[in-house]
Amino acid sequence: MDIHRIQPGTRVHLSTFDTRDTGGFGGDKATGKKELKRLTSRLEDLQELLYAEGKHRLLIILQAMDTGGKDGVIRHVFDGVNPQGVKVASFKVPTTEELAHDYLWRVHKQVPGSGEIVIFNRSHYEDVLVVRVHGLVPADAWQRRYDQINAFERLLADEGTTILKFFLHISKDEQRTRLESRRDEPHKQWKFNVGDLKERKLWPDYLAAYEDALSRTSTEWAPWYVVPADRKWYRNLVIGSVLVQVLEGLDMHYPPAPEHLEEIVIE
Ligand code: AMP
């Protein structure tokens, strides 16, 4: 799955990435779904270990165009994980109080503590994406943010947080299909947001903003993965695989049992 990882310093051109790619995986959808089942059950065990050991912190950042599948990833990849150890933080349009602070203020408050996994559904990257596309702050302000974000993530990493960032990459055609099903299917209509159509018109601007963000903030300590996301099963598989691989690499252990446990009689 390392084929989807952006090496630090690489200039990203999203048009060269196939959104329908099933790259590292030779199998078909059925095999892919079976493999995801195996991964999610492994993830359950690893999350419990992370929680029990209480040493590491894991931050997962999800970014995508509208309908890109952030909610789907949270639902399918973390299916079965104990809700006590996993938190989702969603970043919406900032409130007045949030706007009265620096843009990382609301973000820093949500980062994982020891033994925790936190999933960011959108993140501080909105502050170089939607904010840039709509000119919500002067250009020199958002231009400074790439370095600030790298420094912020470096701080988190230095203090023991593992950071993984996933850009769910869908095509504009795929977005049309998904918006149509939100318009047409009764159980999806609640998700239909006319505002998304306005953002869709700005597709090239968002692509340019994403390309800069991915190019400038994929680092050794907080890498970006560009996940082909037109096929939901493959998208889930990539993320599940990366998570399992990274968690297995943490060399975690259950804390030692209390002493003389064998002598304890339970009446
Ligand atoms: P949703 O994730 O569909 O509920 O939408 C949340 C909305 O909040 C999206 O349109 C984001 O672009 C917007 N948003 C998130 N963060 C920011 C931010 N820092 N500034 C402006 N808009 C934001």
Ligand code: MG
């Ligand atoms: Mg939305």
